Amino acid sequence: MTHGVVRSAANIDKRWIDFDAKQLFEERLGRTVHVVNDADAAGLAEVRYGAAKGKDGFVILTTLGTGIGVALIYNGVLIPNAELGHLELDCHDAESRASSGAREAEDLSYEDWAVRLQHYYSHLENLLWPDLFVVGGGISKKSKKFLPLLDLRTPIIPAALLNTAGIVGAAVLAAEDATQR
Incomplete structure (x- = not known):
């Protein structure tokens, strides 16, 4: 967008x-x-009120749901319009292999899914060298089932606002937009 x-x-x-x-x-x-893109809205909310609040450096928020959304945040500022859920991994669109939707469609265990997530997040690490990953989206409320299975250089934590971050971020943007008029 x-x-x-x-x-x-x-x-x-x-x-x-x-x-x-x-x-x-x-x-x-x-x-x-x-x-606004839903992942961008979620990223903004997590920076203002959630897991990325007060975090310096480069934060990547991913939303794991039907697809994979990505918000890039540097020193608290959203860098909009990333579509890194569509990176190519092993000749596949990453979202088609590592999204929560793919996990459900293929009836993968959390352990099997974590192998795919490991590949995806390692790829992001090697491309962008973030300081923190924040994981949101529909599956974030079950993060204890899969985040501990990942072995990354970058710390990875669940979104504090879970699956409501996109709504909160959209409201923040609407309020700011109204204030600026």
């Missing part, structure tokens, strides 16, 4: 690609709207 225009559509209808969602919603609702 860049400036309200949808850029990828892995888990929604492909007709959304390159569609100006902001313009559509503003026209239909008759008011100003702010459209």
Whole structure:
């Protein structure tokens, strides 16, 4: 999502690609709207109120759900529009192998899924050298079942706001947008 225009559509209808969602919603609702990627919203919430609050350096928040969302945060500032859930790993889109949706679809044990997560997070480590991983999304409330199975250089912790971070972050952005007008 860049400036309200949808850029990828892995888990929604492909007709959304390159569609100006902001313009559509503003026209239909008759008011100003702010459209944001769900992982970016979750990342913002975790920086303001959650597990990444007060963390210096480079934080990567991942949301593990139907897909894999990623928010990049440097010294408390969101770097928007990352689509690192779609990195290629072993000739597959990472999301198709390591998302919580893939775990469910393939009925993987947490141990088997952790092998895939290990591969994904190790790949992110080698590309970006983060200071912290924060794991959110639908599965984050069960983080004790899989995070201890990972062996990474980078500390990895569950999101404090769990699966509500995206809603909280979207509300923060809407409030800030309204204040700036």
